[in-house]
Amino acid sequence: MPTLKRLAIWTLLATQTVVPAFAASAEQWAKRSIYQIITDRFALPPGADPTKCDAGEHTWCGGTWNSIRQNLDYIQNAGFTAIWISPVNQNYVGPKTPYGDPYHGYWIQDNSQLNARFGTADDLKALSKELHARKMFLMVDVVVNNVMATSTSPDYSKYMFKDKSMYHEYCPIQWGNHDSEQTCWFGDDKVPLPDVDTKNPTVISTYHTWVRELVEEYGIDGLRIDAAKHVNKDFWPGFVEAAGVFCIGEVYGGMEVNTIAQWQGPAALPSVLNYPLYAALKEAFVIPGTRNTSALAEVLLQEQQNFVDTTVLGNFMENHDVPRWHNMSVDPQSMYNAMAFMFMTDGIPIVYAGQEQYFSGNSDPWNREPLWVSGYARTPAYELIARLNLVRNYLIHSTDWVTQPTNVLTVSDNGIGVMKGPVVSVLTNIGSPPRNGSSLAVQSPYESSTALIDVMNCRQFVVGSDGWLDVEYTKGGVATILVPRDLLSGGPIxxxxPSSQNVKGGQKQPSNGVRATVIGDWAIGFMALLTGAMMW
Incomplete structure (x- = not known):
């Protein structure tokens, strides 16, 4: 247990490095981990009926900004240092559409007003204030590309931009045609989404004023931008400057690194969601699947060659637009290993609410389940995430780990070995069943007899000749994260x-990859102080 003197030092550091809530930079966000929330589906107000939410109904279930604030312990105890919430602005108000109600927040009606369904201005400010008191960041989703309508000839007076000239003329998108994807309307004739003309000078200046006031009024630390690639690229630098905070854009795609990388940089956005990595993680780890770890290694290399800054890419395995991992993969170890990869390589890890509860919904709306049905249980996945956050936060404070590039050490049909800074991660796709005689050999740059600790279970490895590490899978395909013993000295990990055990050429650990009760209350408290000290 850390001494009171050590905790006092962390507290002092935290109070000396506070920055304004509305000035969060890309460098600061690179040190965060994000928990993504659909506001309507995270938590209910006291007294609400928890049995009345059916994701298939496409309608309101009752979550609010206040109910998020009242349940932040669940998020912070898992080690997250930021949340990303649904768009906060006014959505369509009217009868239920053929595609349901705008519970998700993306059917913008008037960006100049808040969404009364989620609460009041004071409620949103209270959420922001409470997050900042916990040394956590607030990321808010924004929709700039379009508004929502129920016909292709809408009443423009209800929108923030009230003149038809501020929108592109109606046309259905021709996918694959760049100009069409930039100027035509999302949706269809039942629920069309009028496309805002973001080359119009009045639109540009109005958006700049709007986003600046939104960020400052509610103490927002970062923005996630919906459908960013459907807005002309040259719109974004001015918008980002006006916002004054880190922005991460949704550039939906597959493993086309070159295409997506064009949207990061001084002439575009500070960051984008890492769809190439998402596609590669599926290729490498989903069971049953292709087990194509070579594709994952190739994506890592291409991203380092093509992106301006891989440390701020948004890494994810699930979100509200794609099927749940557990829907695609039958083995929980596939999720654990892919998640360890996501946390321990370049980029900002993002976990979508419900992944830690093994939710298994397919595409929209089934991947938008209410979290409260889980009872907010501390599942093995939840504990694994808490462990990964603790390790990642410790490394960020103790070393320059976060800025170090990830290097691939080995690739095989059974997995992949990578190194970032001083940390070697050996990740496998063989699944849960024990594999006697099965192992993954990784050649590290460490000298023979160097002591490394597997921080997932606190067992010691001793490096073999020529730097070789041999990870055995007699207990199943668990993730292995090896950190030099000296680096952990004096820390919470x-x-x-006296019972420390050396393991040379192998490992012994529980099949879920997490030692039972490894994250105690003292460690969570230490982690809260630690993250405050290093990032505020």
């Missing part, structure tokens, strides 16, 4: 004990 794997303090030395």
């Amino acid at each position: 794997c303090p030395p004990s």
Whole structure:
């Protein structure tokens, strides 16, 4: 257990490095991990009926900004240092459409007003204030590309931009045609989404004023931008400057790194969601699947060659637009290993609410389940995430780990070995069943007999000749994350004990990859102080 003197030092550091809530930079966000929330589906107000939410009904279930604030312990105890919430602005108000109600927040009606369904201005400010008191960041989703209508000839007076000239003329999108994707309307004739003309000078200046006031009024630390690639690229630098905070854009795609990388940089956006990595993680880890770890290694290389800054890419395995991982993969170890990869390589890890509860919905709306049905249980996945956050936050404070590029050490049909800074991660796709005689050999740059600690279970590895590490899978395909023992000295992770055991050429650990009760209350408290000290 850390001494009171050490905790006092962390507290002092935290109070000396506070920055304004509305000035969060890309460098600061690179040190965060994000928990993504659909506001309507995270938590209910006291007294609400928890049995009345059917994701298939496409309608309101009752979550609010206040109910998020009242349940932040669940998020912070898992080690997250930021949340990303649904768009906060006014959505369509009217009868239920053929595609349901705008519970998700993306059917914008008037960006100049808040969404009364989620609460009041004071409620949103209270959420922001409470997050900042916990040394956490607030990321808000924004929709700039379009508004929502129920016909192709809408009443423009209800929108923030009230003149038809501020929108492109109606046309259905021809997918694959760049100009069409930039200027034509999302949706269809039942629920069309009028496309805002973001080359119009009045639109540009109005959006700049709007986003600046939104960020400052509610103490927002970052923005996630919906459908960013459907807006002309040269619109974004001015918008980002007006916002004054880190912005991450949705540039939907597959493993086309070159195409997506064009949207990051001084002439575009500070960051984008890492869809190439998402596609590659599926290729490498989904069971049953292709087990194509070579594709994952290739994506890592291409991203380092093509992106301006891989440390701020938004890494994810699930979100509200794609099927749940558990819907695609039958083995929980596939999720654990892919998640460890996401946390321990370049980029900002993002976990979508419900992934830690093994939710298994397919595409929209089934991937938008209410979280409260889980009882907010501390599942093995939840504990794994807490462990990964603790390790990642410790490394960020103790070393320059976060800015170090990830290097591939080995690739095989059974998995992949990578190194970022001083940390070697050996990740496998063989699944849960024990594999006697099965192992993954990784050649590290460490000298023979160097002591490394597997921070997932606190067992010691001793490096073999020529730097070789041999990870055995007699207990199943668990993730292995190896950190030099000296680097952990004096910290909250794997303090030395008389029962410490050396393992040379193998490992012994629980099949879920997480030691039971490894995250105690003292460690969570230490982590809260630690993250405050290093990022505020």
